[in-house]
Amino acid sequence: MQIEIDEISKLFGETAALHPVSLTLPSGALVALLGPSGSGKTTLLRILGGLELPTAGRVRFDGQDATGLSVQERRAGFVFQSYALFRHMTVFENIAYGLKARPRHARPPAAEIARRVARLLDLIQLPEIGSRYPTQLSGGQRQRVALARALAIEPRMLLLDEPFGALDAKVRKELRQGLRDIHDETGLTTIFVTHDQEEAMELADLVVVMSMGRIEQIGRPQDIRARPASAFVRDFILA
Amino acid sequence: MARPFIQRSPMPGLGLSMGITVTMLSLVVFLPIGALLMKGASFGVFNVWEAVNRERVWAALLLSFRMSLLAALVNLVFGVLLAWVLARYRFPGRRILDAAVDLPFALPTAVAGIALTALYAPNGLFGSLAKEVGLRIAYTQWGILIALIFVGLPFVTRTVQPVVEEIEREVEEASATLGATRLHTLRRVILPMLMPATLTGFALALARAVGEYGSVIFIAGNLPLQTEIAPLLIVIKLEEFDYDGAASIGIAMLVISFSMLFAINLIQIWSRRRIGHV
Amino acid sequence: MSDITQSRFRPATTEAPAARLVLILLAVAGLGVLVLAPLATVFAEALAKGVGAALHSLTAPDAWSAIRLTLIVAGCAVPLSAGFGIAAAWLVTKFSFRGKALLITLIDLPFSVSPVVAGLCIVLTFGANATLGGWLVANGWPIVFALPGIVLATLFVTFPFVARELIPVMIEQGRVEEEAALTLGAGGWRVFLTVTLPNIRWALLYGVLLANARAMGEFGAVAVVSGKIRGQTATMPITIEMLYNEYLSVAAFSMAALLAVLALVTLCLKSALEWRYADQLAATHRH
Numbered sequence: 001m002q003i004e005i006d007e008i009s010k011l012f013g014e015t016a017a018l019h020p021v022s023l024t025l026p027s028g029a030l031v032a033l034l035g036p037s038g039s040g041k042t043t044l045l046r047i048l049g050g051l052e053l054p055t056a057g058r059v060r061f062d063g064q065d066a067t068g069l070s071v072q073e074r075r076a077g078f079v080f081q082s083y084a085l086f087r088h089m090t091v092f093e094n095i096a097y098g099l100k101a102r103p104r105h106a107r108p109p110a111a112e113i114a115r116r117v118a119r120l121l122d123l124i125q126l127p128e129i130g131s132r133y134p135t136q137l138s139g140g141q142r143q144r145v146a147l148a149r150a151l152a153i154e155p156r157m158l159l160l161d162e163p164f165g166a167l168d169a170k171v172r173k174e175l176r177q178g179l180r181d182i183h184d185e186t187g188l189t190t191i192f193v194t195h196d197q198e199e200a201m202e203l204a205d206l207v208v209v210m211s212m213g214r215i216e217q218i219g220r221p222q223d224i225r226a227r228p229a230s231a232f233v234r235d236f237i238l239a
Numbered sequence: 240m241a242r243p244f245i246q247r248s249p250m251p252g253l254g255l256s257m258g259i260t261v262t263m264l265s266l267v268v269f270l271p272i273g274a275l276l277m278k279g280a281s282f283g284v285f286n287v288w289e290a291v292n293r294e295r296v297w298a299a300l301l302l303s304f305r306m307s308l309l310a311a312l313v314n315l316v317f318g319v320l321l322a323w324v325l326a327r328y329r330f331p332g333r334r335i336l337d338a339a340v341d342l343p344f345a346l347p348t349a350v351a352g353i354a355l356t357a358l359y360a361p362n363g364l365f366g367s368l369a370k371e372v373g374l375r376i377a378y379t380q381w382g383i384l385i386a387l388i389f390v391g392l393p394f395v396t397r398t399v400q401p402v403v404e405e406i407e408r409e410v411e412e413a414s415a416t417l418g419a420t421r422l423h424t425l426r427r428v429i430l431p432m433l434m435p436a437t438l439t440g441f442a443l444a445l446a447r448a449v450g451e452y453g454s455v456i457f458i459a460g461n462l463p464l465q466t467e468i469a470p471l472l473i474v475i476k477l478e479e480f481d482y483d484g485a486a487s488i489g490i491a492m493l494v495i496s497f498s499m500l501f502a503i504n505l506i507q508i509w510s511r512r513r514i515g516h517v
Numbered sequence: 518m519s520d521i522t523q524s525r526f527r528p529a530t531t532e533a534p535a536a537r538l539v540l541i542l543l544a545v546a547g548l549g550v551l552v553l554a555p556l557a558t559v560f561a562e563a564l565a566k567g568v569g570a571a572l573h574s575l576t577a578p579d580a581w582s583a584i585r586l587t588l589i590v591a592g593c594a595v596p597l598s599a600g601f602g603i604a605a606a607w608l609v610t611k612f613s614f615r616g617k618a619l620l621i622t623l624i625d626l627p628f629s630v631s632p633v634v635a636g637l638c639i640v641l642t643f644g645a646n647a648t649l650g651g652w653l654v655a656n657g658w659p660i661v662f663a664l665p666g667i668v669l670a671t672l673f674v675t676f677p678f679v680a681r682e683l684i685p686v687m688i689e690q691g692r693v694e695e696e697a698a699l700t701l702g703a704g705g706w707r708v709f710l711t712v713t714l715p716n717i718r719w720a721l722l723y724g725v726l727l728a729n730a731r732a733m734g735e736f737g738a739v740a741v742v743s744g745k746i747r748g749q750t751a752t753m754p755i756t757i758e759m760l761y762n763e764y765l766s767v768a769a770f771s772m773a774a775l776l777a778v779l780a781l782v783t784l785c786l787k788s789a790l791e792w793r794y795a796d797q798l799a800a801t802h803r804h
Contacts, residue, residue, distance in 0.1 A: 336545065390595050
């Protein structure tokens with residue numbers, strides 16, 4: 001799905017988290033929103049997911065206005081920084097949650113739900129953990145369960161907020177490849193937020209560098225490296 | 240751009256939760272308190288003052304306030320001691336003791352009232368002991384004091400206890416490595432850290448005691464000018480159908496309560512600024 | 518030699534054993550005299566003439582109607598106060614708006630109003646002489662000296678309990694699990710029932726427990742609004758007062774013992790919650 005961000009701005013009280021920003025993301029791309037904390041990248045991601053309402057501007061999905069679409073209607077697979085797994089539910093119940101939340105006529109039968117959850121557990125290469133609770137999982141496992149839960153609703157896009165932020169270096173490397181594989185397999189337009197320039201450059205097809213609520217540069221990793229558009233971008237990608 | 244009154248959000252239930260909160264708060268709290276103030280306004284500020292400015296009313300208000308202050312002071316000392324013992328020491332029966340602190344919260348005030356009276360009456364267990372040394376407790380101001388200590392007991396302990404549990408041992412160890420004796424550490428390092436929570440608990444116990452009725456009236460004796468507390472005076476006025484008089488004393492008590500609430504908030508703001516938590 | 522130095526060693530964060538013992542004994546003695554002795558007195562006085570006399574007094578018709586009324590009042594007031602507490606906590610913790618601190622202060626307001634003054638306020642609002650109350654009485658809806666007034670008075674004094682338990686817990690848990698459920702397509706009620714409620718259930722139970730204890734035991738506010746009509750508007754605490762003033766000591770203390778048992782059960786459940794579900798209660802309850 002192609003995503004078009006048209007002059008989106010966001011004020012929190014009197015501070016501007018986003019100055020009007022515009023951006024078009026091609027269908028099927030793996031995009032990194034890269035910037036230091038406070039650059040507005042998470043706010044932009046939450047606006048795309050419908051968790052935050054923009055102060056002004058429009059969002060279009062495949063050319064259709066989606067600005068007023070509720071969170072539920074957006075069908076954005078959202079992976080939270082802390083994963084936000086439901087603590088009182090098993091892994092199976094977490095992944096099945098979105099399917100069970102569908103209105104009765106659109107809800108798959110129980111056997112079908114079980115089948116889909118099993119397939120997703122295979123996809124994240126954790127086929128055996130369906131009956132465990134989130135507290136019994138390692139950080140990397142939790143991240144993959146959160147990803148599977150987001151994929152279960154057959155999302156139109158995948159939005160990830162600092163997906164590798166809470167993990168140690170070794171697991172981080174493994175999961176990066178995992179995300180790349182899942183992206184290639186599903187073909188979903190995928191946007192992830194990160195403050196780690198190496199991660200953005202290595203994983204993404206397209207990198208959006210942000211600072212203080214503005215977009216500094218958009219481009220392929222090699223182009224950004226070769227021709228940084230500003231002093232800020234040059235300093236940030238060298239760091 | 241002005242800050243919006245409500246930050247827009249996709250979280251559901253804003254209308255419903257605000258509707259329930261505002262409606263119930265208005266119906267149960269604001270409407271009745273408003274009616275009291277309206278009654279005072281229609282009676283006239285001067286008349287309210289006249290109704291309060293009488294020997295019997297002053298005696299009752301002063302008695303309520305004086306006894307509450309004394310009881311809160313006792314609770315302050317004993318409450319800090321209890322909080323320290325419960326948070327720091329491990330001994331058999333600690334759990335029971337810890338649960339017993341909350342008994343004055345859980346035990347209905349009328350039950351506490353008749354139990355204390357039975358205990359401290361001249362023929363009761365403690366009352367007869369006191370009589371040996373020539374002291375009457377029940378039906379005197381001593382009885383009021385005992386009842387108010389009882390109802391205020393949990394407040395200081397329950398506000399101070401979590402703070403004691405959060406004190407970093409390293410602070411005490413630092414004091415010791417600098418050569419301070421244990422007593423010096425307690426006095427100069429620990430007690431100041433407990434001060435804000437202690438004051439909050441003290442103010443809560445005081446506010447509770449000023450308005451207390453059920454546990455006091457049985458043991459007080461209720462003699463005008465001597466052992467008659469302010470809430471009882473309201474009940475008496477109501478029984479005489481003197482609604483204006485009752486409303487006047489009610490407003491006086493409300494003013495006292497709200498001043499205390501205000502003071503509690505000031506203490507909390509002040510302590511949050513100094514220590515970082517309450 | 519090393520034995521001697523070791524026996525004299527004491528960690529820098531503890532008091533001398535003797536001081537510790539004195540403090541513990543003071544705590545035990547103080548609580549014993551102040552709290553446990555009155556509790557024991559209730560049961561001793563109730564059983565002064567034997568178990569039979571105590572039980573007999575509780576089977577009197579007036580005693581029965583008092584017990585029934587108290588259960589009805591708590592059954593009305595506690596769910597209402599829980600519903601309010603949940604709504605208020607949701608409002609305060611899920612949204613950002615101006616005046617939030619003021620709202621939280623207002624929710625706590627009933628704690629700083631004397632129960633007698635609360636009862637007085639209700640009499641002045643809904644009594645037969647008041648404008649609103651007079652209109653209600655004329656239309657056959659008496660509030661004061663009847664069940665609705667008692668429920669209202671009880672609601673007033675129990676109002677903050679659930680809200681003030683839930684607000685700190687829900688602040689600590691944040692909004693992120695609810696947001697996750699929303700992105701997965703769940704509607705408002707589903708989010709509340711399947712995500713929020715399981716996370717706050719023990720804190721909710723804790724608040725309900727305290728509110729219920731207060732509701733069943735409230736005396737001052739109810740004394741003012743009930744009119745103390747025997748067999749009709751006399752709750753258990755009011756009945757205790759009437760029996761006590763008639764020098765029916767065994768009957769008064771028997772009913773008091775019943776309420777004391779309720780208080781003890783409440784304390785046991787409360788301690789059990791604090792012990793078992795400490796992680797899901799407000800920080801101040803984690804001992």
